[in-house]
Amino acid sequence: MVALDVADADAALALRDQMGDSVGWLKIGLRLFVAEGPQLVAAVRKTHKVFLDLKFHDIPNTVAQAVESAGRLGVEMVNVHAGGGMEMLTAAAQSGARFPGMKLIAVTVLTSDPMPAAEAAVVALERAKMARDAGLDGVVCSVHEVEAIKHACGADFITVTPGIRWGGQDQQDQKRVADPAGAIRAGSDYLVVGRPIIQAEDPHAAAMQAQAMMRSAVVL
Ligand SMILES: O=C(O)c1cc(=O)[nH]c(=O)n1[C@@H]1O[C@H](COP(=O)(O)O)[C@@H](O)[C@H]1O
Numbered sequence: 001m002v003a004l005d006v007a008d009a010d011a012a013l014a015l016r017d018q019m020g021d022s023v024g025w026l027k028i029g030l031r032l033f034v035a036e037g038p039q040l041v042a043a044v045r046k047t048h049k050v051f052l053d054l055k056f057h058d059i060p061n062t063v064a065q066a067v068e069s070a071g072r073l074g075v076e077m078v079n080v081h082a083g084g085g086m087e088m089l090t091a092a093a094q095s096g097a098r099f100p101g102m103k104l105i106a107v108t109v110l111t112s113d114p115m116p117a118a119e120a121a122v123v124a125l126e127r128a129k130m131a132r133d134a135g136l137d138g139v140v141c142s143v144h145e146v147e148a149i150k151h152a153c154g155a156d157f158i159t160v161t162p163g164i165r166w167g168g169q170d171q172q173d174q175k176r177v178a179d180p181a182g183a184i185r186a187g188s189d190y191l192v193v194g195r196p197i198i199q200a201e202d203p204h205a206a207a208m209q210a211q212a213m214m215r216s217a218v219v220l
Contacts, residue, residue, distance in 0.1 A: 001025040001051055001160070002207060003194035009036045009043065016044060018204050022211070025076070027192060029053040041073050049076040051160075051192075055107050057081035060091035067092045071099030077160075079140060082106035082127035089134035097135070103158060106131035107140045108149075111163030112173045120176060121145050128153055138189070143178035146186040155187075162192035166213060169196050180210045184217035 002023050004012045012032055019026070026048045028041055033054060044050050052075040056063045063080055070078040080092045089106060096104035108124035108131075109115065115123070124145040129152055131139055138158025141149060146159045165171055166179040172195065183191050193210055200206035 001027045001190050001192045002197050002203075003027040003029060003053075003162075003192055004032050004044070005029055005194050005198060006032060007035060008032075009040045012036070012040060013043060015198060015203060016047060019048075019207060020204070021047075022204065023048070023207055025049045025051055025190065027051040027053050027194075028075075030055075038073055041075060045074060051075070051077040051079075051190075053079055055079055055081045056092070057084045058088070060084075060088045063088050064091040064095040067095040067104065068098070071096065071102050075102060077103040077105060079105045079107055079160075080136075082108050082131050082139070086130055086134060089131055089136060093135035096137075103137040105138045105140055105158060105160055106136050108145065109141070111142045111161075111176050114175055117144060117176060121148065125149060125152060128157070132157055140192075142176035143183045143186045143188055144176050146183075146188050150187050158189045159187065160190045160192060161186075161188040162194070164191050164193045164210070165196060166210065180213035181217035184214045 004026050006012050052070050056066045108127040109120045124141045125148050128139045128149040132153040140160045142163050143161045161183050163174045163177040165177045171177050197203050197206045
C-alpha cells in the first residue's frame, strides 16, 4: 500500500499514475482527505483499492457514523484507533458490518510512538485482542508485533504494517521500523510505505525495489 501523503489531487493522481498496476492499494490519509475529500477518493477508486486512513477516535456514536460514511464512499479499508476502547470498537464494528466489502482495522500503537518496544508489544497485543473481540477485521501495528498478534488472534486476523524502511533509509519520525523482507517473514498481510516511495527520485523504481525485497522473503 502506497501512502498518498501529498498536498493535493494533482500530486496524488500523478503519483497514482506513476504507480500504475504495480501497486494494488493506495492509502488516503489525513493530509489528502482534508484537502480533497470524497471526490479524490472516487477518482482513486477507479484504478486502485483504497485504504481510507483517518484513524477515527471519538465517542462510539460519532465513530460508528463516520465508519458508515466511509462505507458509503466504497473504500476497501478504513481504520479507527483502538485507544477509543471496547464500546467504541463494538459500535464501529456494527456499523462496518453493513459494508461487507470494507475491512475495518484498528490502530494499536502508532509506529511513531516513543514507548519502549517491549511495552508497545504488550499494549499492541492487548488492543489487537480487544479489536478481534469487538468484531474488527484486523489491526495496524509495527512489524515487530505481527507474530504475537497472529498467534493470539488467528492467521486470518489482518495485520497492516507501516514503519517500513530499507537500505539505511532515514527513519524520520518512525520508531518501530522493519524492512520489506522482514515484514513478509513476520507474516504481515499489507505493508504501508509512504516517504521511501513518494519522496524517491523515481517512485515507481522504489516501489519495485520494495516488492523485490518482499518477494525474496516469500517461502513457496
Ligand atoms: O494507520 C496508519 O496507516 C499508520 C499507523 C501507524 O502506526 N504508523 C504510520 O506511519 N501510519 C501511516 O503510514 C504511513 C507511513 O508513512 P512513511 O513513514 O512515510 O512510510 C503514514 O501515512 C502514516 O500516517
